[in-house]
Amino acid sequence: MGADSLLDIQNLKLDLPDGRRLLEGVSFQVQAGEALGVVGESGSGKSLTAMSVMGLLPGLYASGQIVFAGQNLVGLPDKSMRKLRGARIAMIFQDPMTAFLPVRSIGAQIDEQIRLHQPRSRREARARTVQLLGRMGVPDPAMAAKRYPHQLSGGLRQRAMIAMALSCSPDLLIADEPTTALDVTVQAQILTLLREIRDEGAGVMLITHDMGVVAQACTHVAVMYSGLVVERGPVRDVLDRPLHPYTQALLAAIPPLEGPRPEQLPTIPGQPPTPENRPSGCVFAPRCGFVRPDCGVRPALIETEEGRRVACVLYAV
Template identity: 55%
Template sequence: MPDQPLLDVRDLRVSFRTRQGAVTAVDGLSFSVAPGEILGVVGESGSGKSVSMLAVLRLLTNPNVTVSGEVLFRGRDLLTLPDREMRAVRGREIAMVFQDPMTALTPVYTVGWQIAEQIRAHEPVSRREAHARAVQLLSDVGIPDAASRVNAYPHEFSGGMRQRAVIAMALSCGPSLLIADEPTTALDVTVQAQILDLMRQLNEGGSAVVLITHDMGVISQIADRVLVMYGGRAAEEGPRRAVFHGPRHPYTWGLLDSVPRVDGPRLRRLPTIAGVPVTPGSLPEGCAFAPRCRLRHERCEERPPLSVGDGDAAHRDACWLPSGGRAALRLTTTTAGEKDTDAEAAS
């Protein structure tokens, strides 16, 4: 059906068995991605962004990992697909750009061979055709002299070039869904712009993109919707403009307030979020952000659902604060944060 999401994740839970007991890394995460949509996933390190996407592709194969929930891709639950069918989905229908390009490439094979292998694994093409496409893909992602560098080994590439090679491999089969985990972290701004342009081109061709990043500037440029994660849970979700111009969750306020602005007053010190990120082994029963929130109250002992507030029905957040007057509350917490950082600097 045309109105059905391409990817529909429902109540995804990922836990790791340790000597201290089960540790929950993703706790009841639900989200969807429509065909041709770009979803930006943001949050601090340890918020469960990468683990949740690895679980979607069934790449958490350690016997100490437990994954539950539903991951519906075009109506099929990926968590229950036979291994053979799942291998056909990976790379061809859903591709992933991994965060660490060094471990994503095999050191004993050339970069071009690995890209060509990806193509031939999913398409009936000759070695020569696959090699030619590998050269073109490397050229598209900004590798200079791609015709000769296609025969180089991963250790002969810089970190940024390895990242671009991994992106070329992910784009090689024109996937319907691209999951990009920090794809521009190791790149300079010029190459970053090239990579974002490539993702836009893929998106304009009808492919959906899930972009995981810490860079709020990248999200503001390319995303259609934003999913804010904290403690393995969804803290806020909504259209990009709604989240950036009318954020509702105190954690989202902190993320946005910590970004320097070129059009506002120059601050001596950027506001910061108090405390430290919650660890998977110490998730509270109630709101995961409550221990760091200046506005926490008694009801925060109960876990808030991801619900719609006033205004846009597509804009949801998981917070017990009253729907009205949150803009004023944000201003209050920002001012308090600036005073605290000034006091810390003075001491």
């Protein structure tokens, strides 16, 4: 795949100035028209990976490669990065309140974003803004554009933020927990929207901790743990037949919404390691039920079958 990928991250490492390593070598790809779900618990590095792609981590040292449309973004000057950011790569966040300035109408902010990247008159930009808001299912979009962020409900604000992110038709949309703060019925509306964006040919990278969201909105999934990708593959395969013991444990810990109710939910003993005490071997070994002596050596993310990879000695050949 590599060369044709919209986004190809290879062995991305991220270090703090004091030498602590936050990302231990993240590798995955996002193709045009596909949605990759990046899942993992707090502190696993999923948001850091996204922020690295956006070039929004000043003061941290990145190494490895982030190739977007043939261009390596690691070490790219800020001026070049700014041309991509918002135009070809856009990002939406969990909290739309912080993405909008509270003192200007949402329409004015979306207009500005359009005019920053494209030569359009104010009137043309506003027409595009209203069209975008309408496409996002915002009722009475011309009126909504004149409103201030606090005047909109959470669901409408989230849709306005997606409208802003899509204003320049980006090739890659990164969504960091876009529905976590929303009610399920509103979440369902946003997930349907993300599906449409993908169907229109953009690549989507969706960061979430919710396996149900991944199942609904993604074609592929990468599971992160302690700064590493431990498993990745097509969504159906990974959810139906998880290979890595961590993925298996994560899926088992979700209470079922149908069928018999278990007495006790399976849990994962212990806690994830901090960057300072990350094991030198397999990062999951201290909590793993299948641990054995050769787990002391860090397993590589190897291909087990077409399109599937896992970093675990159980599948070493």
